[in-house]
Amino acid sequence: MVAPSTPASASKTVRVRVKRQDTPQAVARWEEFQVPYGEGANVISVLQWIAANPKTVAGAATTPVAWDSGCLEEVCGSCTMVINGRVRQSCSALIANIIQDDGTISLEPMSTFPVVRDLCVDRQRMFDNLARVKAWVPIDGTWSLGRGPLENPATAETRYVLSTCMSCGCCLEACPQFELEEDASKWDTSLQGAQVWSQVRLFNMQATGATLSNDRLDAVMGQGGIADCGNSQNCVKVCPKEIPLTESIAEIGRQSTIRGIKRYLGG
Ligand code: SF4
Ligand code: SF4
Ligand code: FES
Missing domain, CATH: 1.10.1060.10 (Alpha-helical ferredoxin)
Incomplete structure (x- = not known):
């Protein structure tokens, strides 16, 4: 994976809330990131940016968020997660279309499958x-x-x-x-x-x-x-x-x- 820094076309930022869980047995916690995004950015590109810049809004260093993806064109299903409370594929979720009224988006793993780590489920x-x-x-x-x-x-x-x-x-x-x-x-x-x-x-x-x-x-x-x-x-x-x-x-x-x-x- 090529971990991007700030995209050249990035002109806006979005507050991304991610439900984190380090291991299948660990207690889940929320972390927030302020992420720059450009035109056409999707949830996967935001997660890539966080992977390259794993620092919360409070300035605390953290680990990169783990997630699954494969085809990046809504064919394999592996990137499925709960976005703003609704289950869907993260590769086809464009940031500009999913920002909530309070300027945030929330990412959680599916709840009906065991969590492996962060947004990855079994x-x-x-x-x-x-x-x-x-x-x-x-x-x-x-x-x-x-x-x-x-x-x-x-x-x-x-x-x-x-x-x-x-x-x-x-x-x-x-x-x-x-x-x-x-x-x-x-x-x-x-x-x-x-x-x-x-x-x-x-x-x-x-x-x-x-x-x-x-x-x-x-x-x-x-x-x-x-x-x-x-x-x-x-x-x-x-x-x-x-x-x-x-x-x-x-x-x-x-x-x-x-x-x-x-x-x-x-x-
Ligand atoms: S929602 Fe269910 S039926 Fe539809 S593609 Fe996904 S797994 Fe298949
Ligand atoms: S109970 Fe049956 S109809 Fe309802 S969501 Fe589940 S599978 Fe679909
Ligand atoms: S990466 Fe395959 S459906 Fe999203």
Whole structure:
């Protein structure tokens, strides 16, 4: 990373409040920084400036703030954090658009995942849940499985939207039923969440992926599964990809009901 000093185009400053936490067990604290910014600056560039100039507004030396990022174009989801109380990606959050009336912006880690350090959280639970529902298309191994079934072009548009999920975690942060669980041994029985159910819908719609439909539906019918959704619909409001999560929840609810009936009848 190239740590910038004051950007050449910087003409204004912003007061940035950051929730800091040195280790997963440490007590969180707030620190404030006065940061110069130029046109087009985003939250990541502000964090880079703080990394190069780790001094609070009170003049105290501190450590650089830790954060995650990857693509810098709202595709990987790794830079997700709570900005001014709302979960979103920090790479697409332009400073000029997010300064609050009091001249500040606030940055916090997501609250539904364990904090690793500062703004970095451990999203492994989300990826474990994707494995739990077999969110993949079975492909050839060391031998050919032959020609796969043809895809239905009529569902391509729907599948495309579902496939844009970047596992950012926004929908889980906003969900009142999805609670922080630090104990990884409990992730198998904790709420799976809208992101996973939407991926079940995607892979059950895909012709080759559909061969694992029953396994996926069995996984979402267990503890923490689709029946535990409270239907508050907070998830759909915060998805940066505008994925129709409530439609996915309804569809997977329907599929799991049919699966339940078939299982009852011995199918
Ligand atoms: S609709 Fe279900 S998954 Fe979405 S926020 Fe509400 S409880 Fe969570
Ligand atoms: S469904 Fe939307 S909010 Fe949830 S993880 Fe995927 S992209 Fe993020
Ligand atoms: S860095 Fe990838 S979404 Fe922001």
